Amino acid sequence: MRTLITGASSGLGAGLARRLAARGHDLALVARRLDRLEALRDELAPTGVRIVVAALDVDDHDAVFATIRAMRDELGGLDRVVVNAGLGKGAPIGTGRFDANLATARTNFVAALAQCEAAMEIFRAQNAGHLVVVSSVAADRGLKGAQTTYAATKAGLSHLAEGIRVDVADTPIRVTTLAPGFIRTDLNAGMTMPFAVDAETGTEAMAVAIERGPAFAYVPTWPWAALGRLLRVMPTPILRRMT
Numbered sequence: 001m002r003t004l005i006t007g008a009s010s011g012l013g014a015g016l017a018r019r020l021a022a023r024g025h026d027l028a029l030v031a032r033r034l035d036r037l038e039a040l041r042d043e044l045a046p047t048g049v050r051i052v053v054a055a056l057d058v059d060d061h062d063a064v065f066a067t068i069r070a071m072r073d074e075l076g077g078l079d080r081v082v083v084n085a086g087l088g089k090g091a092p093i094g095t096g097r098f099d100a101n102l103a104t105a106r107t108n109f110v111a112a113l114a115q116c117e118a119a120m121e122i123f124r125a126q127n128a129g130h131l132v133v134v135s136s137v138a139a140d141r142g143l144k145g146a147q148t149t150y151a152a153t154k155a156g157l158s159h160l161a162e163g164i165r166v167d168v169a170d171t172p173i174r175v176t177t178l179a180p181g182f183i184r185t186d187l188n189a190g191m192t193m194p195f196a197v198d199a200e201t202g203t204e205a206m207a208v209a210i211e212r213g214p215a216f217a218y219v220p221t222w223p224w225a226a227l228g229r230l231l232r233v234m235p236t237p238i239l240r241r242m243t
Helices: 011-022 034-047 061-075 098-126 145-167 199-212 221-233 236-242
Strands: 002-006 026-031 051-055 080-083 129-134 173-180 216-219
Touching: 002 011, 002 061, 011 026, 011 034, 011 199, 026 034, 026 061, 034 051, 051 061, 061 098, 080 098, 098 129, 098 145, 098 173, 129 145, 129 199, 145 173, 173 199, 199 216, 216 221
Parallel strands: 002 026, 002 080, 026 051, 080 129, 129 173, 173 216
Antiparallel strands: none
């Protein structure tokens, strides 16, 4: 299995690379920080899998297409693309931080659209492949404060993945949406996160779900499969107190 992961230099992307390498997947790892990708490649060398790395800023859309094609050529093909790169910064709407919210919207949705386009171009041409889109449990509901734009982008991303899945439902191409709950990484250190799991547990759950290939999966399944559904129907006053 030849899998490309975006945003692989840290956080969930790096953890997922470790889990999939342990399962014998050849990997193409891309992110902005090439030095961290090279360190991760060296760390995973004892697994014996083939790992290629490349610097990529997913907000450079032309580079997204060029890099994903180049990684395909270097690995001799791609069986799976994991659209993982994203931002978590933001501010309450109308508080003067349009710049932060715009950056989040561009990276989490527009750049993800470019990644999906590039991956699906390859998968349609070979009539096979597995697109994995990393959304969030936050997609289930509009959230307040700094999470407003983030949740909105993840909701849009979930709908994008679902639309692609419907479009290719009668083909060998699979599309999986992952909705992680709270998973502790260096990117969210210090944040209060109920029911959070460590990065190893969270990314192991992601790897298991990816290999299973469902249309949609909360990761970890417990408690997020239950909490995600509850979040959708929760009265606004309670939602406001909890988020």
